[in-house]
Amino acid sequence: MTNVFDAFSGAATSLSGPLPDPTTDAGWSGDHPKRVGFFTDTSVCIGCKACEVACKEWNLVPDDGTDASGLYGLTGMSYDNTGDLGASTWRHVAFIEDVRPHGTATTGHLPSGLPALGGTPPRDAATAPPDGGTVDLLALLPDGGAHGQQTPDDERDVRWLMSSDVCKHCTHAGCLDVCPTGALFRTEYGTVVVQDDICNGCGYCVPSCPYGVIDVRESDGGAHKCTLCYDRLGAGLEPACAKACPTNSIQFGDLDELQAAADARLAELHGRGVEEARLYGRDPDDGVGGDGAFFLLLDEPEVYGLPPDPIVTTRDLPEMWRNAALTAAGLGAAIVAAFFTGGGRRK
Amino acid sequence: MTDANPAEMPERGRVDHDAVKPRRGRRGGKGEQLQVPEAEFRSYYGRPIIKAPVWKNPDVPLYLFLGGLAGSSSVLGAMAAATGRPTLRRAGRLGAAVGAVGGTVFLVHDLHRPARFLHMLRVFKPTSPLSVGTWILSPFATFAAATAATEVTGRFRRTGDVTGVAAAAFGPALATYTAVLFSNTAVPTWHEAHRHLPVLFGSSAAAAGGGFGLVFASVRDNAPAQRLAIAGACTELATEKKMEHDLGLLADVYEKGRAKTLMTASKTCLVAGALGALVGRHRRWSAALSGLALMAGSALTRFGVFDAGIASANDPAHIVVPQRERIARRQASTETSTTPPDRAFA
Ligand code: SF4
Numbered sequence: 001m002t003n004v005f006d007a008f009s010g011a012a013t014s015l016s017g018p019l020p021d022p023t024t025d026a027g028w029s030g031d032h033p034k035r036v037g038f039f040t041d042t043s044v045c046i047g048c049k050a051c052e053v054a055c056k057e058w059n060l061v062p063d064d065g066t067d068a069s070g071l072y073g074l075t076g077m078s079y080d081n082t083g084d085l086g087a088s089t090w091r092h093v094a095f096i097e098d099v100r101p102h103g104t105a106t107t108g109h110l111p112s113g114l115p116a117l118g119g120t121p122p123r124d125a126a127t128a129p130p131d132g133g134t135v136d137l138l139a140l141l142p143d144g145g146a147h148g149q150q151t152p153d154d155e156r157d158v159r160w161l162m163s164s165d166v167c168k169h170c171t172h173a174g175c176l177d178v179c180p181t182g183a184l185f186r187t188e189y190g191t192v193v194v195q196d197d198i199c200n201g202c203g204y205c206v207p208s209c210p211y212g213v214i215d216v217r218e219s220d221g222g223a224h225k226c227t228l229c230y231d232r233l234g235a236g237l238e239p240a241c242a243k244a245c246p247t248n249s250i251q252f253g254d255l256d257e258l259q260a261a262a263d264a265r266l267a268e269l270h271g272r273g274v275e276e277a278r279l280y281g282r283d284p285d286d287g288v289g290g291d292g293a294f295f296l297l298l299d300e301p302e303v304y305g306l307p308p309d310p311i312v313t314t315r316d317l318p319e320m321w322r323n324a325a326l327t328a329a330g331l332g333a334a335i336v337a338a339f340f341t342g343g344g345r346r347k
Numbered sequence: 348m349t350d351a352n353p354a355e356m357p358e359r360g361r362v363d364h365d366a367v368k369p370r371r372g373r374r375g376g377k378g379e380q381l382q383v384p385e386a387e388f389r390s391y392y393g394r395p396i397i398k399a400p401v402w403k404n405p406d407v408p409l410y411l412f413l414g415g416l417a418g419s420s421s422v423l424g425a426m427a428a429a430t431g432r433p434t435l436r437r438a439g440r441l442g443a444a445v446g447a448v449g450g451t452v453f454l455v456h457d458l459h460r461p462a463r464f465l466h467m468l469r470v471f472k473p474t475s476p477l478s479v480g481t482w483i484l485s486p487f488a489t490f491a492a493a494t495a496a497t498e499v500t501g502r503f504r505r506t507g508d509v510t511g512v513a514a515a516a517f518g519p520a521l522a523t524y525t526a527v528l529f530s531n532t533a534v535p536t537w538h539e540a541h542r543h544l545p546v547l548f549g550s551s552a553a554a555a556g557g558g559f560g561l562v563f564a565s566v567r568d569n570a571p572a573q574r575l576a577i578a579g580a581c582t583e584l585a586t587e588k589k590m591e592h593d594l595g596l597l598a599d600v601y602e603k604g605r606a607k608t609l610m611t612a613s614k615t616c617l618v619a620g621a622l623g624a625l626v627g628r629h630r631r632w633s634a635a636l637s638g639l640a641l642m643a644g645s646a647l648t649r650f651g652v653f654d655a656g657i658a659s660a661n662d663p664a665h666i667v668v669p670q671r672e673r674i675a676r677r678q679a680s681t682e683t684s685t686t687p688p689d690r691a692f693a
């Protein structure tokens with residue numbers, strides 16, 4: 001669908017649906033480089049977090065400062081002590097300990113549940129136990145460590161799922177659409193990047209990302225997220241995370257080649273009986289027009305903290321503007337009418 | 348999708364939010380019960396999927412309220428000038444200026460880098476409601492302030508009449524664009540209410556502007572303000588009810604926590620104010636009291652909607668459950684080979 005506001009937008013001229021070349025759509029001339037992206041194949045991820053570290057190092061991303069337990073930043077969520085993507089976390093490795101009854105680990109759908117939940121609220125780590133005994137580290141974890149490592153036994157199997165999450169560099173990026181300053185822009189590589197010297201910290205991009213990626217950093221007030229190593233791309237290098245990944249779980253390249261590789265990998269896994277394998281963000285028909293960074297997952301997206309069916313919010317924007325304009329006209333008419341109705345003028 | 352051994356598995360989505368690592372202290376609503384207990388869904392340790400707005404409270408709700416107040420006041424003032432109601436004209440013009448200037452202050456203060464407010468004016472982007480809003484607010488505030496200056500000083504009255512009409516041309520848009528600002532996000536309770544929020548905010552603006560007129564205009568001039576305020580309050584109450592009904596599952600954030608308190612208080616104020624305006628317009632004190640109640644009701648609505656959005660963004664059920672339903676609907680309609688409702692855009 002073509003947007004009626006083409007003439008003014010200076011950003012993407014189409015608001016939703018498949019879009020073969022978002023770079024040209026954003027106003028770059030035809031001879032720009034090919035669109036690049038990430039294919040993150042979670043079936044070979046070993047959860048080493050080299051990507052998280054490499055990203056922090058290369059991009060000089062500061063400490064994210066999140067620390068619920070007050071104890072070495074432990075979350076109690078398996079081996080994920082990062083939590084989620086944010087202004088100072090541009091790669092995030094999710095850990096899921098998928099517990100299921102013994103013997104159900106066959107192909108097809110794997111019943112899965114998260115580790116046992118509920119229980120005691122987190123204690124203040126700084127407080128010593130009232131009886132003066134030693135500090136039980138597990139008990140200090142949120143929820144008494146109930147999210148902690150699960151072990152297989154006679155009755156149940158444990159499957160580990162690990163996935164390195166990142167900004168999706170959407171074809172239709174909600175963050176970019178709503179940015180009022182033009183700080184967010186589409187690069188010649190088809191990626192989505194914040195220009196820190198333009199961003200005024202209005203925060204509009206934050207709730208507009210359907211994946212919860214971008215955030216405002218409290219220390220400097222600016223919005224930050226993965227740049228797909230824009231600086232490295234310019235120098236012909238691959239992004240730091242892909243470079244550091246020891247298993248090639250993170251693959252960088254031209255998007256069309258990655259898509260072909262992903263399709264082949266999916267077919268291979270299905271051929272081997274791994275029927276739960278699926279691609280996420282690969283479909284150019286989805287609600288964001290497909291992702292520049294897409295994934296091969298081994299369970300439903302929501303298990304990894306991803307929305308199952310994201311839609312770019314601006315898809316509905318023309319209708320919203322229409323509604324607001326009509327209501328504005330109605331409000332104006334109502335106020336004018338208030339001066340002429342009721343017959344009780346100038347009592 | 349059933350667990351073979353439910354005793355081993357927790358009920359999906361039954362998540363103790365206190366056990367989830369909070370993201371700094373700034374997000375309102377964190378740690379409250381944000382969950383729909385009955386909804387079956389899976390999530391990553393019950394963590395939020397999208398990021399809640401980092402907009403500041405009370406800056407943004409107050410900006411919304413003041414924008415609405417200013418928008419409808421400007422039209423009231425211009426109409427009162429045209430029909431010879433001097434005290435209502437004065438009230439409308441001052442309301443427009445106070446609302447616009449106050450709103451601008453809150454909007455700038457809300458930025459995390461306020462010194463860069465003017466970066467908003469380096470582009471005009473129709474895809475960004477905040478950009479459009481800034482381009483509405485800037486001329487509106489200029490015209491409204493100029494009009495108020497002529498009103499107060501009593502000089503350049505002709506110019507004041509012209510700028511008053513110019514401000515009134517932008518006023519209704521200032522009052523309703525904020526609905527697009529909220530609904531053009533991934534926040535489910537806001538986005539899915541994109542048909543209701545403009546009417547809710549527009550009528551809330553009418554109640555606020557009418558209320559302001561009731562407080563400051565004389566009994567002789569205040570009849571239009573009274574009618575506007577009553578119509579606004581009634582429309583606002585009806586729209587709010589309809590919105591909660593149509594939101595279905597997503598309306599649960601209006602039924603608990605601070606959003607519920609705020610919305611209940613808002614309804615009480617609106618009903619009291621509308622009744623007061625109906626019977627008490629002819630006395631200065633009762634008209635003023637009703638006007639105050641109506642303004643309070645309007646402001647509380649904005650605070651309530653803001654809080655509900657934060658709670659919605661923090662609740663993974665609000666993302667997963669409706670999106671799963673959407674997928675199921677799409678699959679059902681593909682099977683019967685009709686156009687899937689959510690692919691109509693493609
Ligand atoms: S994933 Fe979010 S932050 Fe990244 S491009 Fe898409 S909308 Fe923007």
Ligand code: SF4
Pocket residue numbers: 175178179180181182183184194198199200201202203204205206216222223
């Ligand atoms: S916070 Fe910065 S990047 Fe985000 S929408 Fe506002 S100006 Fe744009």
